[in-house]
Amino acid sequence: MNSDPADTFRQEARELLEQLEQGLLDLEHNPDDADLVNAVFRALHTIKGSGAMFGFADVAAFVHEFETAFDKVRKGLSPITDALVAVALDAKDHIHALIEAPDAAEGAGEPILFALRQIVDGDDAFPAAPMAMPAPADDVPLEPTGKWRVRFMLPTDALVHGTNPMLLLGEIADLGPTEITAFVDNVPTLDVIDPEHCNLGWQVDIEHADPTAALDDVFMFLKDGMELSIEPLAIAAAAEPELAPAAETILDILAEETEAEALAAELAPIAKSSKQPAREQKEKPEAAASTSMRVPAERLDELMDKVGELVIAQARLSQLAAQSSDLNLKTVAEELERLSSGLRDTTMGIRMVPIGSIFSRFRRLVHDLSRELDKDIEFITTGEETELDKTMIERLADPLVHLIRNSVDHGLESAEQRIKAGKPAKGTVKLSAVYAGAEVAISVTDDGAGLNADRIRKKAEEQGLITPETRLADQELYQLIFAPGFSTASAVTSLSGRGVGMDVVKRTIDGLRGKIELSTRPGEGTTMTLRLPLTLAIIEGMLIRVGNGRYSIPLSAVEECVELPAEVATHSRGRNFLDIRGSLVPFLRLRDLLDIPGEPDAHQKVVIISSGEGRTGLVVDQIIGNNQTVIKQLSKLHSGLETFSGATILGDGAVALILDTSRLVSFGQAHEEKFRSTGKVAA
Incomplete structure (x- = not known):
């Protein structure tokens, strides 16, 4: 193996830290969920054990203290509070910093641990060991006896995962003089026994000063799913004076190990035949889990x-x-x-x-913004299973951050304002994703005050984007929020006011061949929808010809193809609408837009494409057919040609440009407006 073990640990730790963060955020809403508490504890325990194994001593030490404090939560000795979740999230961030940049994070952990233990137990010192000792009975002397009673039962699937109880017992026996007995009350009868399930329990009486820390190391990878108790022998004996486990001693077990193995081998076929259906059902998810692998x-x-x-x-x-x-x-x-x-x-x-891989990280963003702005916010996500090309996922993170921050900061009102408006004090931000044909629509919706058209217009006039005489529809006015440097914030803060957020969103989505749709209702909220293609690599295209040039139109944008009527074809200008089944559809002549010389063909075709909320026709000379289009990026010299999204190589080796339909329509409309304006002036 050429991979660095430390890199492997970092990769796995990132996944565990993500699970830890999601568990903590879930606990904030479900503080009484014991399964969530155990999931958080397991993530901590795994990070600690793996960190120690791969040489991340600082990580293991910090997580050990974190785990020690959180153990009180698991035992019900300390409640889950918003303050506890906030500090635990800070601790998670510090663990991440220790893993990624240990030198930069040095010395930053102690204040976090101090705040954590203040919340958990109100004390500035942790207990000496992660397992709290029970209070001694009144009739038991307080002096340590040096003898301890350990009882444990392994998880039922311990044998399946390769755990050997005999090795564990041997490690315990190495700690000092021991007396080991096994509990067999839970062992089923031979006709129903599953040899892969561990049904035994053990009791170990050991002479040791304090075996707690040593046992913690013995059961490092099993402790979360097992039953374990450690008590001074005097206290245990006082609590259960007549304890009589029905088992042989460990010496007898060790002496008969060979016979036991032979018996197990002899009984295995019988057990297999009696439990075959259950085992087959059990093996299926395991086989599915083992088929996944990481690929760079x-x-x-x-x-x-x-x-x-x-x-x-x-x-x-x-x-x-x-x-x-x-x-x-x-x-x-x-x-x-x-x-x-x-x-x-x-x-x-x-x-x-799955787009849920980036949806989950925004929960932390909303949590932090809620505390920073003192707004009570409910964050809802839907459609996490919707899949998108990995390159799209990577480039979507920043735009979505800006949209969510905008909704929380500008969209949602304060609790007092919401109550006055007759709304619930808690605001809602919803992030959703759905398939829309060959696209994915990702929406960010808030139930805030909505966009204020008058305020946007005033700011646009102040910044010189429009003049007081400019007449714009509300939808056109709302699009101004995506202009570079535009902001309606009255002051620059850490969240807003510089006018770069929505500009970043617009430029990024345009670079992904997507588009942004915005809808708002005053007093009810705003929805911003990003419409993106499923992939940026290979698309189905319709190959067309205009003059001697061939072009490709993304097939996902094509609705239908019709013949250009002869009476319309004779007019080079003026009439630019087609009557298609009683509906007027505007059309653009690609020959004029692209300034292609020569006379058009006698029988021109019109490709009807979807553009925004309407339809537009593109007049072409010939429709060649469909082809698989491998998108090649344009060179830096041609990157400014906004009407083209790339190029593709045809079967004969020629290059065909890929039309960016949304930008082409916008360019065509501007071209037509310019022509009409010039024509009027000339007249």
């Missing part, structure tokens, strides 16, 4: 590039086969087309990631 993102990118090249080669082969009369060549081309199409879909599926 760079390898997926490289695989996607290779598949893209294969798609281009396949398109070229299909074109050659179409021009040939060789049946064998046609057969091979069809087979390769089928295989490359399947490989393309599989590769794209590998790159798809």
Whole structure:
């Protein structure tokens, strides 16, 4: 293995820290959920054990103190409060800092631990060991006897995960003189026994000054799911003077180990046949879990590039086969087309990631903003299972942060204002994702005051974006919030006021070939919806020809194709609407927009595409057909051509530009307005 073990630990620790954060945030809303408390404790315990194993001593030491304090919560000795969750989240951040940059985080942990223990037990010192000792009975002397009674029962699935109870008992026996007995009351009869389940329990009387810390190390990876008690022998004997476990001593067990193994081997077929259905059901989820593996993102990118090249080669082969009369060549081309199409879909599926992987991190953002702004906020997420290309997921994080911060800071009113308006004091921010055809729609909705058109207009006039005479519809006015430097905040704070947040959102979404839709109702709230393509790598396109140039239109934007009426084709200007089944659809002539010389074909076609909330027609000379379009980015020299989202290589080696339909329509409308204005002036 060439991978660094420390990097492996960091990767696993990030997942555990994410689980820890989600568990703590869930506890804030469900403080009485014992399962959540145990999940948080397990995450802490695993980080501590793995940190110690991989040499992260500072991490293990800090998490040990964190775990020690949280153990009181698990035992019900300290309640879950908002203050406890806040400090625990700070502790989680410090653990992350210790893992990623140990030197930078040095010395920052003690104040967090001090605040944590103040909340948990009101004391500035932790107990000497993580296990609290029970109070001695009145008739038992307080002096330590040096003898302890340990009782434990392993998790039922301990044997399945490779735990050997004999080795554990041997480690305990190494600590000092011991007397070990086993509890067999829970062992089922032979006809129903499952040899993979651990049904035994053990009692160990040991002579030791204080075996608590040593036993903690023995059961490091089992403690969370097992039953364990440690008491001074005198106290245990006083509590249960007539305890008589029904078992042999450990000496007898060790002496008969070989016979036990032989008996187990002899009984295994019997147990297997009696428990076969249950075991088969049990093995299925385990098999599913073992099929997943981590793959570096760079390898997926490289695989996607290779598949893209294969798609281009396949398109070229299909074109050659179409021009040939060789049946064998046609057969091979069809087979390769089928295989490359399947490989393309599989590769794209590998790159798809549930959007919930970034949704979860925004819970912490809303939690922190709620405390900072003193607003009571309920954060709701839906559609976490919706999948999107991993490159889209990575680039979506920042825009969504800005949208959520905007909703919390500008959208939601204070509790007093909400009550005066007849709303609940607690505001709501909802983050959702749904499939919308070949797109994914991600919405951020708040139930705040909504956008104030008058205030936006006033600010826009102050910043020179519009003049007092400019007439804009409300929807056009709302789009001004995405202008660079625009902000309606009266003062610059740590959250808003600089006018860069929504500008970042707009530029990022445009770079992803997406679009932003905004709807608002005064006094009721605002919804901002991001519409994004599923992938940025390979798309289905419609190949068209205008003049001698070929272009590709994303097939997801195409609704239908119609013939351009002869009477409309004769007018180069003026009439730019088509009557399609009783509905007027505006159209744009690509030959004019792209300034292509020459005369148009006699029978032009119109490709009807969806643009925003309406439909627009694009007049072309010829519709060639559909093709798999591998998107290649334009060079820096051509990156300013906003009407094109990229280029693709055709089967004959020629390059076809990919039309960005939304920007093309906007450009076309501006072009038409300019023409009308120029025409009026000339007249």
